[in-house]
Amino acid sequence: MKTTLLSIATPTGKRFQKNVVQINAEIAEGRIGVLAKHVPLVSSLKTSLFSIRYEDGKIEHGVVAGGIFNVTGAEVTILTIDYVFESEIDVSRAKKEIEKIKKELSNNIKDAQKKALNERLKYEELKIELKS
Numbered sequence: 001m002k003t004t005l006l007s008i009a010t011p012t013g014k015r016f017q018k019n020v021v022q023i024n025a026e027i028a029e030g031r032i033g034v035l036a037k038h039v040p041l042v043s044s045l046k047t048s049l050f051s052i053r054y055e056d057g058k059i060e061h062g063v064v065a066g067g068i069f070n071v072t073g074a075e076v077t078i079l080t081i082d083y084v085f086e087s088e089i090d091v092s093r094a095k096k097e098i099e100k101i102k103k104e105l106s107n108n109i110k111d112a113q114k115k116a117l118n119e120r121l122k123y124e125e126l127k128i129e130l131k132s
Contacts, residue, residue, distance in 0.1 A: 001055055002036035005075040008064075008083055016083075022053040023076050027069050038071050045069040045078060047122045049130060061086045063126045066119060082123070086130050094127040 003019040023034045026048035047066040053059050067080030101121045105114065 003055060004034070004036040004038070006052065006078070007075065008078040008080065010080055010082055012082075014082070018052075019055070020052045021055055023050070024052075025050040025064065025069060025078070032069075034071055034076055037073055038076075040073050041069075041071045043069050045080065047119050047126070049126055050083075061130055063089075063123060063130055065123045084127060089127045089131050091128055091131050094124045097124045098128075 001021050003021055004023075006016070006018060006020045006023055008014075008016040021035065025032060025034075026046045027043035028046065029043060032043075045064060045067045048064060049061065050064050051059055051061045062083055062085040064078065064080050065082040067078055070077040070079070098121060101117050101124065105117050105121070109117070
């Protein structure tokens with residue numbers, strides 16, 4: 001099977017880089033599945049679930065906290081605030097984060113802060129959804 005190089009990077013330096021057969025994600029235009037030699041495209045990436053299929057048939061699921069989704073034909077690059085694979089998710093920690101975020105949202109905050117907190121909330125809720 002043909003593969004494409006998938007790179008995921010965050011501002012904190014957390015990186016993932018492997019050859020994969022397919023990447024499924026939710027971009028601004030909707031759900032997309034990218035195979036090797038996909039036509040070039042750049043889009044915003046929604047805070048959502050994503051999946052990766054490897055050459056051996058293994059599928060790995062994860063959650064991504066929005067960002068940029070760039071396909072060059074030879075590789076796919078995801079630039080995001082954060083991401084996590086299902087195997088790395090700590091449900092109790094995600095639940096604590098949700099409670100913390102909900103408390104912050106109950107305060108009188110600016111719309112920009114509220115939007116950022118709602119994105120963080122969605123990210124944490126998707127972690128729990130993926131694990132259940």
